[in-house]
Amino acid sequence: MVQVNMETHLLGANELLARRNRQLFKDHKVLVINLMSSPGSGKTTILERTIEALGGQLRLGVIEGDLYTDQDAQRIEKKGVKVIQINTEGACHLDAAMVGKAYGQLPTDKMDLMVIENVGNLVCPAEFDLGEDFTAVVISTTEGNDKLRKYPLIFRQAKAVLLNKMDLLPYTDFNLERFKNDLDQINPSATVFMVSGRTGEGIENWTRWVFEEVKRKNPF
């Protein structure tokens, strides 16, 4: 019982801070995407591709969430984008307080788009609002067909679902039809992008869509 109350209390505090973040993002006219997936689904590679495509047109910022290491932040920095690394030191998700603190270290009034790459995990990150405009979830063709049903919460909330590693599809038993049917049941309004971070296939559809979302929030 104490455990349950505790959780409620923590989520309550997180909601307040998420609301504060959301107001700041609105004031600064920055579109914020919370990018989530299982470990190894390809979030960072997709983010690198996104920066390559949009870096010339938009002012970007990135917050990287990892338990340990700054490997992903280093990869993003090489693309010439300002990035803040959060190390959760064992925690399985980012929370609104961590993001609020990291956000303050970015050029907050000089960004059009900020991507928060969450900790690789399909469970905990789904439970913590960071104040983002929307979440995007990456799933890959090599992860099998049962992930949507097993982790419905994270997919139900997503505005965009990226099916990654399309280049490996022919070598797997992944069933596209079943994927579409399951997603239709869990979240029929999600926008789906079939991509390969490795080859770049389909990335343009995704980045064009993101660009439109940025313009919708801030029509310059």
Place this chain on the structure above:
Amino acid sequence: MVQVNMETHLLGANELLARRNRQLFKDHKVLVINLMSSPGSGKTTILERTIEALGGQLRLGVIEGDLYTDQDAQRIEKKGVKVIQINTEGACHLDAAMVGKAYGQLPTDKMDLMVIENVGNLVCPAEFDLGEDFTAVVISTTEGNDKLRKYPLIFRQAKAVLLNKMDLLPYTDFNLERFKNDLDQINPSATVFMVSGRTGEGIENWTRWVFEEVKRKNPF
């Protein structure tokens, strides 16, 4: 601060129950493996292969951990093995209390080997002792090369590490040499098996090793 105390308290209670489970497993002479990985790394497929190989020689039992659904339990049941499904209803890991309760529903004094398939997650499951004899962690060649360094705790504790999806290795950028070097630094005593749950490649080395571990605990 309250959060930290709470966690300590919960882990303390889990330790007591894990110790109780471990004593029961010892009394009943059953070897217990806690099988962990990221979602979609191939735990269930490897477990199916393990049952096919060892079902004729050993009396097996399985505990399946998932947030929702009993898809995996159904797959295991088809192999003719007694299986208990735990649905964590949102929790990102199994704990010793859940396992103790599920264990009581298995034929406890008539098993040689019990495998606990944990929730797909590289973070939370590593923090909860279930009373197992040892943990085995599955990682797949399609997850990229950075997982060992990003999630060191789960790999540091593992007695066995299974590198799965070897059939997809030629189509990925996964670097075997780097994997071995990273594992040598994090956990040099781990026994490594390179397998493909899909094709069956390398599974025999794993099942022969498990059989020897069972015999070591209970020399019949």
